[in-house]
Amino acid sequence: MLAKRSLIVIRTSFTAFHKWPECPYPAQKFLKSLHRHKFYVEVRFEVTADRQVEFFHALEDLESITKEYEGKDLDSSSCETICDVLQYRLFQKGYTNVVQVGVFEDNENGAIHEYDPM
Numbered sequence: 001m002l003a004k005r006s007l008i009v010i011r012t013s014f015t016a017f018h019k020w021p022e023c024p025y026p027a028q029k030f031l032k033s034l035h036r037h038k039f040y041v042e043v044r045f046e047v048t049a050d051r052q053v054e055f056f057h058a059l060e061d062l063e064s065i066t067k068e069y070e071g072k073d074l075d076s077s078s079c080e081t082i083c084d085v086l087q088y089r090l091f092q093k094g095y096t097n098v099v100q101v102g103v104f105e106d107n108e109n110g111a112i113h114e115y116d117p118m
Protein backbone atom coordinates (compact mmCIF):
# COMPACT_ATOMS: atom_id res chain seq x y z
CA MET A 1 0.00 0.00 0.00
CA LEU A 2 1.27 3.45 -0.83
CA ALA A 3 2.04 5.88 1.97
CA LYS A 4 -0.67 8.44 2.32
CA ARG A 5 -1.31 11.71 4.07
CA SER A 6 -4.92 12.41 4.98
CA LEU A 7 -6.35 15.88 5.19
CA ILE A 8 -9.87 16.94 5.92
CA VAL A 9 -11.17 20.17 4.46
CA ILE A 10 -13.52 22.68 6.06
CA ARG A 11 -14.81 25.64 4.05
CA THR A 12 -16.74 28.74 4.96
CA SER A 13 -17.00 32.37 3.94
CA PHE A 14 -17.62 35.80 5.37
CA THR A 15 -18.10 39.28 3.99
CA ALA A 16 -15.88 42.08 5.19
CA PHE A 17 -13.99 45.19 4.13
CA HIS A 18 -10.30 45.96 3.92
CA LYS A 19 -7.79 48.21 2.21
CA TRP A 20 -4.17 48.36 1.15
CA PRO A 21 -3.11 51.94 1.86
CA GLU A 22 0.44 51.36 0.56
CA CYS A 23 -0.59 49.81 -2.77
CA PRO A 24 2.16 50.95 -5.18
CA TYR A 25 0.32 50.09 -8.42
CA PRO A 26 -1.46 53.00 -10.15
CA ALA A 27 -3.80 50.69 -12.07
CA GLN A 28 -4.99 49.19 -8.77
CA LYS A 29 -5.12 52.43 -6.76
CA PHE A 30 -8.70 51.52 -5.77
CA LEU A 31 -7.16 49.02 -3.35
CA LYS A 32 -5.99 51.94 -1.21
CA SER A 33 -9.59 52.66 -0.24
CA LEU A 34 -11.82 50.51 1.88
CA HIS A 35 -13.54 47.93 -0.33
CA ARG A 36 -15.73 44.88 0.17
CA HIS A 37 -14.97 41.24 -0.48
CA LYS A 38 -16.58 37.95 0.21
CA PHE A 39 -13.67 36.06 1.74
CA TYR A 40 -13.71 32.31 1.13
CA VAL A 41 -11.85 30.29 3.72
CA GLU A 42 -10.54 26.76 3.40
CA VAL A 43 -8.83 25.02 6.31
CA ARG A 44 -7.11 21.65 6.00
CA PHE A 45 -6.49 19.49 9.04
CA GLU A 46 -4.11 16.54 8.94
CA VAL A 47 -5.68 13.40 10.36
CA THR A 48 -4.43 9.89 11.02
CA ALA A 49 -7.74 8.15 11.55
CA ASP A 50 -11.14 8.05 9.95
CA ARG A 51 -13.46 10.66 11.48
CA GLN A 52 -10.72 11.91 13.80
CA VAL A 53 -12.06 15.44 13.33
CA GLU A 54 -15.80 15.74 13.07
CA PHE A 55 -16.60 18.03 10.13
CA PHE A 56 -19.47 19.88 11.77
CA HIS A 57 -17.55 20.49 14.99
CA ALA A 58 -14.58 21.89 13.08
CA LEU A 59 -16.89 24.03 10.96
CA GLU A 60 -18.64 25.40 14.06
CA ASP A 61 -15.29 26.24 15.63
CA LEU A 62 -14.02 27.91 12.45
CA GLU A 63 -17.24 29.90 12.04
CA SER A 64 -17.15 30.97 15.69
CA ILE A 65 -14.02 32.87 14.64
CA THR A 66 -15.03 34.08 11.17
CA LYS A 67 -18.39 35.39 12.38
CA GLU A 68 -16.41 38.02 14.32
CA TYR A 69 -15.27 39.37 10.94
CA GLU A 70 -18.69 39.48 9.29
CA GLY A 71 -19.40 42.96 7.97
CA LYS A 72 -16.37 44.39 9.74
CA ASP A 73 -13.62 46.73 8.61
CA LEU A 74 -10.47 44.58 8.73
CA ASP A 75 -8.33 47.65 8.04
CA SER A 76 -5.17 46.66 6.16
CA SER A 77 -5.47 42.92 6.84
CA SER A 78 -4.49 40.82 3.83
CA CYS A 79 -5.49 37.29 2.89
CA GLU A 80 -2.08 36.25 4.17
CA THR A 81 -2.55 37.84 7.59
CA ILE A 82 -6.06 36.41 7.88
CA CYS A 83 -4.61 32.92 7.21
CA ASP A 84 -2.22 33.31 10.12
CA VAL A 85 -4.86 34.68 12.48
CA LEU A 86 -7.22 31.81 11.68
CA GLN A 87 -4.46 29.23 12.20
CA TYR A 88 -3.54 30.83 15.52
CA ARG A 89 -7.13 31.06 16.71
CA LEU A 90 -7.81 27.42 15.74
CA PHE A 91 -4.64 26.38 17.56
CA GLN A 92 -5.95 28.18 20.66
CA LYS A 93 -9.11 26.09 20.34
CA GLY A 94 -7.01 22.92 20.43
CA TYR A 95 -6.55 22.24 16.74
CA THR A 96 -2.84 21.38 16.59
CA ASN A 97 -3.25 19.64 13.24
CA VAL A 98 -4.10 22.57 10.94
CA VAL A 99 -1.65 22.24 8.05
CA GLN A 100 -3.12 24.66 5.51
CA VAL A 101 -5.29 27.75 5.65
CA GLY A 102 -6.45 29.42 2.45
CA VAL A 103 -8.26 32.75 2.19
CA PHE A 104 -9.55 33.94 -1.19
CA GLU A 105 -11.09 37.26 -2.15
CA ASP A 106 -14.39 36.68 -3.92
CA ASN A 107 -13.35 33.06 -4.53
CA GLU A 108 -10.84 34.38 -7.02
CA ASN A 109 -7.42 35.47 -5.77
CA GLY A 110 -5.97 34.62 -2.41
CA ALA A 111 -3.31 33.01 -0.30
CA ILE A 112 -2.61 29.59 1.13
CA HIS A 113 -0.32 29.24 4.11
CA GLU A 114 1.08 25.89 5.13
CA TYR A 115 1.96 24.99 8.70
CA ASP A 116 3.86 22.09 10.18
CA PRO A 117 1.60 19.94 12.35
CA MET A 118 2.48 19.86 16.05
Ligand SMILES: [Zn+2]
Pocket: 018, 019, 031, 035, 037, 105
Ligand atom coordinates in the same frame (compact mmCIF):
# COMPACT_ATOMS: atom_id res chain seq x y z
ZN1 LIG B 1 -9.17 43.67 -1.44
